[in-house]
Amino acid sequence: MSHTAHIRSHRKPRRSSSKLALRAGVAGGVLSTIAVAGSAGPANAEPVTETIEMPALTFDSPELAGAVALSAEATQQAALDLDLQTQENAAAAKAAKAAKKAKAEAERKAEAERKAEESARAAAEERSSRSSERTTLSGASQSVAPASGSAATVVAFLKAQLGDAYVMGATGPNSWDCSSLVQAAFRQVGIDLPRVSQDQSLAGTQVSLDNLQVGDILYWGGAGSAYHTGVYIGDGKYLDAANPSKGVVIQELSGYPASGAVRVL
Numbered sequence: 001m002s003h004t005a006h007i008r009s010h011r012k013p014r015r016s017s018s019k020l021a022l023r024a025g026v027a028g029g030v031l032s033t034i035a036v037a038g039s040a041g042p043a044n045a046e047p048v049t050e051t052i053e054m055p056a057l058t059f060d061s062p063e064l065a066g067a068v069a070l071s072a073e074a075t076q077q078a079a080l081d082l083d084l085q086t087q088e089n090a091a092a093a094k095a096a097k098a099a100k101k102a103k104a105e106a107e108r109k110a111e112a113e114r115k116a117e118e119s120a121r122a123a124a125e126e127r128s129s130r131s132s133e134r135t136t137l138s139g140a141s142q143s144v145a146p147a148s149g150s151a152a153t154v155v156a157f158l159k160a161q162l163g164d165a166y167v168m169g170a171t172g173p174n175s176w177d178c179s180s181l182v183q184a185a186f187r188q189v190g191i192d193l194p195r196v197s198q199d200q201s202l203a204g205t206q207v208s209l210d211n212l213q214v215g216d217i218l219y220w221g222g223a224g225s226a227y228h229t230g231v232y233i234g235d236g237k238y239l240d241a242a243n244p245s246k247g248v249v250i251q252e253l254s255g256y257p258a259s260g261a262v263r264v265l
Contacts, residue, residue: 150189150265151215157188158231158239164248166241176241176248182217182229191264193217201226204264209257215265218258232261 158181165175172184179197186193194200201219214234219226230240233250238258241248 151213153189154185154215154231154265155233155239157185158233158248159250161241161248162239162250164241166244166247178229178241181241181248182231185231186264189265193264197221197226197229198224200229201260201262204262207261207263209261212261213263213265216261216263218253218261220256220259223260226259230258 161172161176161181164172166177167175168177169180170176171180176184179195179200182200183193183195193203197219200217201221201223203217206223207213207216212232214232216232218230218232218238218240220228228240230238230251232238232253236253237250238253239248239250242251
């Protein structure tokens with residue numbers, strides 16, 4: 001018998017060329033290994049007669065198919081986990097943005113409400129102050145003394161100009177501005193007043209608005225910085241060259257309280 005190991009052939013169903021090539025390569029390698037071992041052994045060694053059957057390695061074996069399936073499943077699960085994490089991150093970012101917007105809107109509304117409350121409080125205080133001034137002026141008008149001869153002359157001149165036009169810078173006889181009318185009225189009794197309202201608010205003696213007398217000069221604005229003047233004529237009224245739309249008129253002092261008054265008579 002030959003020293004070359006005899007490999008018993010096992011016939012299998014016909015396979016594809018790639019599978020047959022794989023098996024042939026494996027079988028060839030095993031035969032080569034056995035042949036080398038036989039030639040290297042003692043000359044009187046027993047011939048190798050054992051038959052060795054090699055495992056068949058194919059791409060459609062259950063073991064390989066199972067490994068591929070497990071790998072595919074793990075990859076799919078990892079992709080699903082990544083997609084889920086991405087969705088969760090996007091949802092968290094959207095929720096944070098919505099919360100920030102809601103907070104800003106709430107703060108804006110709170111600030112608007114605070115300002116509205118402050119405005120309402122200021123308006124209430126102003127109404128209360130005006131009401132107090134009107135009450136004071138009403139009480140003063142009830143205690144006004146009869147106009148003296150000089151005051152009566154001033155008032156008579158002023159009433160004679162009722163209906164004349166208001167023109168800034170005009171000095172009569174048919175159009176006036178506020179200070180030129182006051183100046184012309186007191187000139188009738190020999191009193192020479194300054195031309196402009198700022199200076200007229202400093203003429204004579206400062207008097208309280210709750211102690212007014214007929215013929216007192218009223219002014220609006222600060223003493224020395226007044227922007228308008230008129231003359232108190234009693235009963236809570238004053239006469240002035242009001243503005244271009246009204247001209248020379250008589251008005252209620254309670255409707256537009258003066259800032260102060262001076263007495264020159």
